[in-house]
Amino acid sequence: MRRFARTLTTVALVATVIAGTAGWASGDAQEAVTGAPLGTAGWRAAGLPDPQRMSPAEIARYFAGLDPVRKRELARTHPGVVGNLDGAPLELRYEANARSTRGVFGGARVLAHDPRGRGQVALVYGDLARAEHVAVIVPGSDIDAGHVRPLADMATALRRATGDRTAVVAWAGYTTPVGVGLDAATGRLAEAGADRLTRFVDGLAAVGAAEPSLFCHSYGSVVCGLAAHGLKAKDLVVLGSPGMRAENVAELGTSARVWAAKDPTDWIDRVPNVEFAGLGHGADPSDPAFGARRIPADDSTGHGGYFAPGTTSLRTFAAIAEGDVR
Incomplete structure (x- = not known):
């Protein structure tokens, strides 16, 4: 009876996520762009x-x-x-x-560009071939080739915070959810994104780039969680995460260091950390029980403020990317 009650509670919580009463809004269903390159x-x-x-x-x-x-x-x-x-x-x-x-994407070199669907792009800031340290930022909802500015701002902020020593890739290389409705509450797009992310990181290794630190924001952390076991990465950093489709660090199956940040004003904290019938993304990576290394983010603001200049979270991200924290 107790187990049945827990199941009903989980169903109710997931319904809350989908209905939007926990801070999630409606979104349009997206078809993931996968497969071989155009042409x-x-x-x-x-x-x-x-x-x-x-x-x-x-x-x-x-x-x-x-x-x-x-x-x-x-x-x-x-x-x-x-x-x-x-x-x-x-x-x-x-x-x-x-x-x-x-020249559409000024200020960066374009490592990938796929115009299909809403468009995908990977922008490089710095010298990816020669940099001793590399960071890849994996975004969440609403980022695509036509709406890449928030991601580009994260990338440039991180690069500046490292004194321009780290090469940073803004990787909008998968079909992200639009809004935070059903697509964002399921793993369908994240599964397709995980395959693309794994191959992208394998491509960096194949051309001799430094092993990257991955910074995964919001739904991007679901992508990173599903890809974790196959990623050639030294760090997995999740911020504003709804879950990684794992109950703890061990379930990720990665040798990378796993870090988590969540500021107290982030609305994602109101989303239930459950997974039931394919809905929801599981445990909160910032919960001590998950086993990730906690990144202080008390002076960040909202769901998108983790890369704001002067914040403790950004300074810590830069130190992680540069290998300055253990």
């Missing part, structure tokens, strides 16, 4: 190796066997593929994406 059919028709059948490491080896003229030719004739091919040389991807974006 792959033409790439295959030209007799080039199928990117869906190659790992990022294999792609890196393929490009290593080409002469510079051939590489440039591929970037020119197949920019949609080369620009989004994890494992391809960084400079070649920048060159390919410069052709398709034509």
